[in-house]
Amino acid sequence: MTTLLLDASVLLAAFDSEDDQHEQARALLEDDEVTLATLDLARYEVANVAVRAWRAPDSVAPLLATVERLEEDGGVIPSTRPLLSLAAELAEAHRISVYDAAYVAVVAERAHRLVSCDRRDLVSRDLAVLPAQAH
Amino acid sequence: MPKVMVSMPDELLAEVDAEVRRLGSTRSAVMRDFADAALRRRREGRAVAIGALLGEAGAHGGRAAELVKATRPEP
Numbered sequence: 134m135t136t137l138l139l140d141a142s143v144l145l146a147a148f149d150s151e152d153d154q155h156e157q158a159r160a161l162l163e164d165d166e167v168t169l170a171t172l173d174l175a176r177y178e179v180a181n182v183a184v185r186a187w188r189a190p191d192s193v194a195p196l197l198a199t200v201e202r203l204e205e206d207g208g209v210i211p212s213t214r215p216l217l218s219l220a221a222e223l224a225e226a227h228r229i230s231v232y233d234a235a236y237v238a239v240v241a242e243r244a245h246r247l248v249s250c251d252r253r254d255l256v257s258r259d260l261a262v263l264p265a266q267a268h
Numbered sequence: 269m270p271k272v273m274v275s276m277p278d279e280l281l282a283e284v285d286a287e288v289r290r291l292g293s294t295r296s297a298v299m300r301d302f303a304d305a306a307l308r309r310r311r312e313g314r315a316v317a318i319g320a321l322l323g324e325a326g327a328h329g330g331r332a333a334e335l336v337k338a339t340r341p342e343p
Binding site for chain 1: 307308310311312313314315316317318319321322324325326327328329330331332333335336337338339340
């Protein structure tokens with residue numbers, strides 16, 4: 134069974150009923166037939182969006198608790214120096230940010246499958262799939 | 269199916285072998301089942317726990333992927 138690596142956008146979409154990927158992201162997080170993981174970067178990203186964009190600091194706790202639950206499943210992968218070195222190469226190769234490339238680097242290192250709501254930079258380049266396509 | 273070598277304490281191996289005898293099975297099959305069951309329990313625990321956390325979802329305007337990028341630190 135391939136572990137699914139969720140980026141921060143999937144976690145955020147699951148907690149936002151107005152996101153067009155909300156239902157699919159939520160279903161994925163509640164699916165007990167798949168192993169789910171994320172990157173440690175996701176902690177900063179979800180907290181940042183909750184505070185700065187949503188203006189909903191109360192959402193930080195459940196979002197971070199969700200990340201911790203993933204730690205107990207497929208894991209929260211640390212952004213190590215080798216991983217970020219690979220991310221830098223991938224960012225240059227795909228013309229994407231090092232942030233996005235860090236998730237892609239995990240896929241390259243561990244044969245995980247990346248799931249993201251980022252159509253523009255990840256899904257359109259076949260670097261990730263949308264939550265609905267992850268099963 | 270790949271073959272792997274596993275080290276374990278004598279006491280744990282004795283318990284595995286007792287299970288092998290009880291089921292009339294093999295070490296490989298029993299350890300496969302144990303691993304599968306442990307991972308399944310882990311997934312089920314995560315799904316239930318996150319399901320409860322999702323009760324705190326709200327309406328935030330959508331565009332999650334855009335917001336992640338918009339709130340990242342500027343170079």
